[in-house]
Amino acid sequence: MAIQIYNTLTRRKEPFVPLEEGKVKMYVCGPTVYNYIHIGNARPAIVYDTVRRYLQYKGFDVKYVSNFTDVDDKIIKAANELGEEVSELTERFIKAYFEDITALGCKKADVHPRVTEHMDEIIEFIKVLINKGYAYESQGDVYFRTRKFEGYGKLSHQSIDDLKVGARIEAGEKKEDPLDFALWKAAKPGEIHWSSPWGEGRPGWHIECSVMARAHLGDTIDIHAGGQDLTFPHHENEIAQSESYTGKLFARYWMHNGYINIDNEKMSKSLGNFVLVHDIIQKIDPQVLRFFMLSVHYRHPINFSEELIESARSGLERLRTAYSNLQHRLKSTTNLAENSELYLEKIDELKKQFEKEMDDDFNTANGISVLFELARTSNTYVNETNTDEKVLKAFIETFEVLSGVLGIKLAVEMEILDEEIEKLIEERNIARKNRDFKRADEIRDQLLSMNIILEDTRQGTRWKRGS
RNA sequence: GGCGGCUUAGCCAAGCGGUAAGGCACGGGUCUGCAACACCCUUAUCACCGGUUCGAAUCCGGUAGCCGCCUCCA
Incomplete structure (x- = not known):
């Protein structure tokens, strides 16, 4: 049975068939590095890391690319406020990003491209769009002509006219149409800038992902993922740029994860309820945080509160205890058990169940419930008078493999006691x-x-x- | 105004037409010198109304409430 993925493009679950057999090209929108990441940034990192792990578990050769936006308005503003060079600031927070996601059990991407390292390609890309009539220069800026791209709105399922109603008309409009978006922005005095045919400036936000995805994964990628809020306009714009450029489908499966609320309120700066990963993992075991996030389906919203974290902590503790119970019993196993086959079958059955759940659009919530069932079964076994080393090891291995797919470590560091x-x-x-x-x-x-x-x-x- | 989502036990959460998984908390029991761990048992007809169906939490229509996107945002 093939993996089913909910595709935002079609609003349906579809069987996952990669373009090239056995290989998956995956692009996940990464952070703008002007601060420590908050737990809302942590969700896609954890979710798509898990997607990647499961695809690998299923035998796919996954190339996983996740970018850093290392130049943009917010970065420039933050650097100015701190009296720091843009590159210093971004370097610092890229380092912090790796520390945070590593703590959360996320593996590094195969490539972490940065905008500032793709300037030539970005300029080249924009040139082509202008030549094809999809973009135009206007007073040092370059804009994408949205009406020229037929499929505009296909991801967010909006007609271009409906979108127009909501579009904000900016003062001093340099665009032909309010829905047009910037590919290149002229530099203001004193701002970091690069030379281009349209003068000194820097890229707009959306163009980077189109360029970097293509540079590292090719014209058509299998999975493109990010937070729900990126669907429009970011991903819609990426599609417009890339498909106008290549004339090919940009991404085959679009995945979008839901939001995180804090105490039932949207996390926002104005409410002052931002939770930075950097801070929270001083108080909460990052593994608990990961476990907590995976206990809800990735497309659903998730609420963050101390009470819920505490409940997740107890749950994870239960799995860890089951795992260490097995390790402990290994030392005193009798190997006289007569019911080994029965348990080996049960283990196999649970493993299949886990795969079935994960095949269904990466239902980690159900995957975790299978782990709980494995725990109940193994706890029962551990209390049998006779146990078989083979069975204990099968339990242990299954725990390791399945929790490994979720990026959860069950083994607790056992330091030597004095x-x-x-x-x-x-x-x-x-x-x-x-x-x-x-x-x-x-x-x-x-x-x-x-x-x-x-x-x-x-x-x-x-x-x-x-x- | 447009597009979309959500409402399941005290809390969290799965469920995608065949008669309500799992976790946390609570209570009862077994194990234990006592505890801890563990195991067993107990706890819901799925916001509301109407319809389709042999059969609906699941499909359709409507009502109410909450939320997201349409503007930087994971």
Whole structure:
């Protein structure tokens, strides 16, 4: 069964068939680097990282490209305010971006192209659009002539006339039509600029993605993804530019993720409820954040609140515990179990179930519920009198593979305890054997105050760090 | 005004015509010296009204409420 992807272009789920068999060309709109990313930026990073991981799991060779917008109005403004060079500022936040998404369990893209590194190609691209009559120069700016492109509005499913009603007419209009958008903007005095046939200036926002996608992935790409708000105008404009340039379909599947709200309100600067990843991961385990985001379907809105994060934390903890229960039981497995086949079959069944859910437009929420079922099954198994190493390892491997697809790590770092603590645990076990429960409880409390939680199982005492 | 989405148990959330997954919290029980972990059990007819159908949370029409895009935005 093929993967089904909801395609914004057709507003339907479609079987995913890449242009070139076995290979996927994927482009994800990346951040404008003028600040730390907020959790709203983190969602596409996590969601499409997961899409990529699943495609790879299914055997596709994925080329994943995600850009940095490293020159634009907001960047220039921020650099001016901080008295910093544009390049210094962007370099700083690109570095921070990698730190943040790495913490969130996202792999780097195969290519992270930057606008400033594609200036020649951008200028060349615009020249062609002008030559073809799709763009025109106006007082040092260059605009795209939207009415010239027949398919304008096909992604956002709006007719060009409906769009026009809502379009804002800017003061000092240099456009032929309000819906035309800038490909090139003349530099204001003192602004960073590049030389072009139309004078000193810099690229408009939309052109960069058209150029960089083509430069790194070719004329037609398989999956183009980004936040829902990019559908219009950003992606609509990309389509207009690229298809006018190449005469070919730009992207075959368009994926758009939903928004994040904070305490049921839209995250916005005016409300002052921006949550930066950089800040929040000081307080919340970034893995919990990832788990939380994947527990909701990517196209649906998600609400962010401490209460919901706490609930996600408990859920992830349950999976981690199940995983460590298996590891722990491995040390005392009897290998006398007679029901191995039954469990191996169940594991296989759950694995298939997971794939079925993920095949359905990357339903990570359901994928996670399969992990919970795997946990319940393995917890039951771990408590059997006899276990089989083969089965324990199959459980462990399945946990690793499936959670790996979601980019979730279940293994908790088990640092070596100091000798003193080891001795206390040992002393407590002796006390318990002698039924000196007072001393035993004393030691347990003492360790608890050191954030070490003890659990007595039939196979011995084990410990873990509190969270 | 145009386009689109949402409304499922205390909270979160799946569901895409065949009779309500899963998680968190709560309560009861088993396990345990006690706990923790774990396991078992218990908890909803799906905003409302009408229609189509043998059968609807799921399709159609309408009502109400919430939200997004149409302007920089993930």
